[in-house]
Each structure stands twice: as C-alpha cells, then as structure tokens.
Amino acid sequence: MCLGLPGKVVEVRPDGVAIVEYSGGLRSEADARTVDNVKPGDVVIVHAGIIISVIDEEEAKRQLEFLEEFISDLERKAEQLLP
Amino acid sequence: MAFNGTDRIVKAIHETAALLEEKGYDNIKIMDFCGTHEHTIVWNGLRSLMPENVELVAGPGCPVCVTPAFYVDQAIKLALEGVRVYTYGDMYHLPGSARPGSGEPRSLSEAKALGGEVVVVYSLLEAIKHARENTGDSVFIAVGFETTAPSTASAVVNNRLPQNLKILNVHRLTPPIMRYTFEKHRENPIRGVIAPGHVSTIVGARAWKFIPEEYGIPTVVAGFEAYDVLIAILLILRMLYKNKPGLVNEYSRAVSWEGNRAAQKLLEDCCEVNDALWRGLGYVPASGLAFREKYKWADAAVEYGIKEPTPEEWTYDLPPGCRCAEVTLGLAKPTDCPLFLKVCTPGTPYGPCMVSVEGACSVWARFGEGGVAEKLARELGL
Numbered sequence: 096m097c098l099g100l101p102g103k104v105v106e107v108r109p110d111g112v113a114i115v116e117y118s119g120g121l122r123s124e125a126d127a128r129t130v131d132n133v134k135p136g137d138v139v140i141v142h143a144g145i146i147i148s149v150i151d152e153e154e155a156k157r158q159l160e161f162l163e164e165f166i167s168d169l170e171r172k173a174e175q176l177l178p
Numbered sequence: 179m180a181f182n183g184t185d186r187i188v189k190a191i192h193e194t195a196a197l198l199e200e201k202g203y204d205n206i207k208i209m210d211f212c213g214t215h216e217h218t219i220v221w222n223g224l225r226s227l228m229p230e231n232v233e234l235v236a237g238p239g240c241p242v243c244v245t246p247a248f249y250v251d252q253a254i255k256l257a258l259e260g261v262r263v264y265t266y267g268d269m270y271h272l273p274g275s276a277r278p279g280s281g282e283p284r285s286l287s288e289a290k291a292l293g294g295e296v297v298v299v300y301s302l303l304e305a306i307k308h309a310r311e312n313t314g315d316s317v318f319i320a321v322g323f324e325t326t327a328p329s330t331a332s333a334v335v336n337n338r339l340p341q342n343l344k345i346l347n348v349h350r351l352t353p354p355i356m357r358y359t360f361e362k363h364r365e366n367p368i369r370g371v372i373a374p375g376h377v378s379t380i381v382g383a384r385a386w387k388f389i390p391e392e393y394g395i396p397t398v399v400a401g402f403e404a405y406d407v408l409i410a411i412l413l414i415l416r417m418l419y420k421n422k423p424g425l426v427n428e429y430s431r432a433v434s435w436e437g438n439r440a441a442q443k444l445l446e447d448c449c450e451v452n453d454a455l456w457r458g459l460g461y462v463p464a465s466g467l468a469f470r471e472k473y474k475w476a477d478a479a480v481e482y483g484i485k486e487p488t489p490e491e492w493t494y495d496l497p498p499g500c501r502c503a504e505v506t507l508g509l510a511k512p513t514d515c516p517l518f519l520k521v522c523t524p525g526t527p528y529g530p531c532m533v534s535v536e537g538a539c540s541v542w543a544r545f546g547e548g549g550v551a552e553k554l555a556r557e558l559g560l
C-alpha cells in the first residue's frame with residue numbers, strides 16, 4: 096500500500112499536476128501540490144498518484160559514503176579483537 | 179545507486195549479535211511497520227540470514243488489513259444501491275462482515291458480480307477523472323496511512339473533487355498504533371523498530387523520536403532495498419550493544435527530519451485527529467483522520483448518513499478462526515494460523531491479511547509458493 100515508485104518529473108502543469116516518467120518510459124500524472132518546490136528534472140517518489148518526496152541525490156551519495164565508512168570501521172574493530 | 183557488499187553488513191550483524199548474546203540477549207525482536215519492508219525482508223530471504231538470537235517481526239504495516247469490516251459493508255451497500263464505488267485494487271476483494279456461504283456479498287468484487295458498479299483505480303486522481311466523465315453519484319474509499327492521506331487532503335483542499343464524488347475517509351495514523359503494539363508486547367518487549375520509510379517522507383524522521391525517548395527502543399528509518407533493511411538491523415543492534423537507544427535516519431535520500439511540509443499543511447488544513455476503529459482491535463485513541471467542519475461537503479459519511487459504530491456497538495469483525503489481528507500486531511506469525519495455505523490462500527483469501535498484497539499472510543504465502551514458506555518456517559523452527 097505504501098509502495099513508492101521513483102520517477103523523473105517531466106513537466107509541472109499550472110493546475111499543480113505533474114507528468115512523471117518512470118523507468119521503461121511509462122508516463123503518468125501525479126499530484127505535485129503535495130510537495131514543495133518540485134520542478135522538471137527532479138527525481139521523485141510517487142505513491143497513489145501523489146508526489147510524496149523529492150530525492151536528494153547529493154544526500155544519497157553522502158549516505159553511501161557513510162555506509163562504507165561505518166562498515167569498514169566495524170571490520171577494523173572486529174579484526175582488532177582477533178587473536 | 180546502491181551499496182555493494184550486503185555480505186559485509188550481514189557479517190557485522192552476526193558479530194554484533196554474538197556480542198549481544200554474551201550480554202544475555204537471546205531473543206532480539208526487531209519489528210517493521212510497513213508492508214513494503216516486510217516484502218523486502220521476505221523477497222530477499224533476509225530472515226534466513228539472521229543470527230539465531232535476532233527475530234524479524236512484521237507489525238501493523240498494512241492499512242487495508244486494518245480497515246474495519248463496517249466500512250466494507252457500507253461500500254458494498256452503496257454499490258448495490260446504485261452509487262458508483264471507486265476503490266484501490268487491494269481493497270477490491272477485502273471481505274466485510276458477511277460470512278462465506280451466507281449468500282450475502284462479502285466484498286466489493288462480489289457486489290460487482292451482483293450488478294453493483296465498482297471501479298478499481300490506482301489513485302484518487304484517476305477516480306476524479308472518471309467521475310468527471312461519467313454522470314451519477316460516486317464514492318471513493320480512502321484508505322491508507324500518512325503516506326496516502328495527503329492525496330485525499332490535496333484533492334479536497336485544492337478543490338479538485340467534482341460534485342458527484344464524495345470520499346469515505348478511512349485513513350489511519352501510524353504512531354498511535356505503534357504505541358498500542360508496544361503495550362501488547364510488554365511481556366517480551368520489542369528491541370528495535372524499523373520505522374516505515376514512506377510514511378516518514380510525510381511525517382519526517384522526528385515523528386519517531388518518542389520511540390527511543392519514551393520506550394527506550396532503538397529506531398531506524400529505513401529505505402526499501404535489501405541493504406537498507408540490513409543496515410537498519412545492524413544500526414539497531416549497535417545501539418543495543420552500546421546501550422544507547424536513539425533514532426537514526428538511514429533513508430535520508432528521501433526522508434528529512436521535518437518531513438514533507440506541504441503535505442503536512444494539507445493534512446492539517448483538511449482533517450482533525452479522532453479516535454478510530456481498527457479491524458480486529460476496536461478503537462485506538464487519536465489514530466484516525468476526520469474531515470474538518472469546513473470540508474464536510476466532501477464527506478461520504480455525511481452525504482449518506484454513515485455513522486461509525488460506537489465503542490459499545492462495535493463487535494469483533496474478523497472472520498471466525500482468522501488470526502489477522504494477532505498477525506497484524508506481530509503476536510502471531512502467518513504460519514501460526516491453522517487456516518494459512520489450507521483454507522486461506524492468495525487465490526481464495528479468507529482473512530484480510532491474505533487479501534492485501536501487503537498483508538503479512540499474503541507476503542508469506544506468495545513467497546512460499548510450492549511450500550517454500552513451510553520449509554523456511556521449519557528451518558527457522560517456527
């Protein structure tokens with residue numbers, strides 16, 4: 096039910112409805128009044144015909160770096176525990 | 179973009195779980211609150227990757243499963259009286275209170291077979307379009323948690339509804355049902371929470387602050403890839419090990435601390451919080467959304483005089499023998515239900531948790547096609 100599909104905003108119409116393109120080229124309408132400052136080119140998550148979130152791609156990169164660091168750190172600690 | 183090296187996360191999970199075992203943690207219950215997380219867990223076989231002392235439990239993450247039979251009955255009645263009913267596909271086969279074999283229609287799909295006009299839609303926008311192009315009175319059944327509720331709020335506040343379309347508002351809120359669930363697990367407490375990722379896009383990570391603060395349970399907002407869920411589990415175990423229950427937002431690419439302000443504003447403007455009915459559970463305080471006075475014109479309950487039963491009038495509304503309420507709260511597993519994959523199957527669903535594709539019974543059953551679930555359950559000693 097809370098499934099969300101990522102897609103790219105193609106256009107935001109004056110009535111506040113956006114056209115979103117999904118992987119595979121499928122396009123559909125989504126309510127864009129449910130989120131602030133959405134513009135063409137944004138990667139968004141669409142759920143039940145509304146945009147629920149704009150993906151922060153910089154943050155996505157930072158998050159992956161954090162993950163890598165976090166795991167490596169744990170691995171180093173685990174190694175230190177070995178005899 | 180995804181994280182490569184889930185095997186490294188699994189290894190770290192096992193190492194941390196072993197340290198916790200030494201501290202006496204022999205059953206660490208981690209609960210997810212989202213049908214889509216449960217899907218990620220089952221689809222990727224994550225349960226089979228867990229150490230022996232870590233148990234992943236599905237919580238109330240399926241809004242269709244908890245929609246009271248009362249509302250299904252009302253929708254069936256409207257359809258049979260000539261009102262066109264729009265519904266999400268997930269609700270189409272959901273049983274109301276009629277018993278199988280009673281001759282009464284059990285679901286909207288059966289009402290349709292009897293001549294009622296029922297239209298399955300993917301979104302409210304689609305229902306609006308359809309209602310504009312077709313004359314006649316119609317009703318949209320609005321189910322769903324905070325993720326879905328803004329679609330209703332936006333249509334109402336932005337004046338998108340045509341005259342002939344009203345909304346039956348059955349939206350429900352997740353924080354109150356979490357509190358309810360924690361209380362039910364007091365005896366053998368939940369040790370970690372994987373907070374629902376898409377609900378969080380709306381309410382913000384901050385909505386879950388109360389979980390570590392008031393209940394001392396480590397909480398992680400997680401995305402829906404296998405690595406997201408695994409990292410959430412690892413973070414929960416690390417917090418337990420350090421004895422520092424906190425709140426981490428692992429899904430920061432989509433979820434901010436404050437959440438989606440535009441959607442929150444719409445919800446606030448459109449609805450007020452009220453005590454609401456949950457299927458098989460009864461009333462849960464402050465867990466529903468009702469249209470504010472100024473938007474009552476959109477309310478199908480007003481238009482058709484639908485009055486929710488009072489706490490005194492409400493009667494237990496699951497089919498006899500169905501353990502969906504316990505499954506929903508994570509107090510029983512689908513395999514604990516004697517009807518699972520016997521009487522109740524995805525092809526012939528008997529209870530709500532088998533109807534919705536996000537119901538725990540349905541997820542387990544579909545993954546287990548050909549007996550995999552039973553085999554898995556045996557392996558896991560369930």
Ligand code: SF4
Nearest residue numbers: 500501515522529539
């Ligand atoms: S298997 Fe069917 S009858 Fe049993 S709890 Fe699940 S939905 Fe209910």
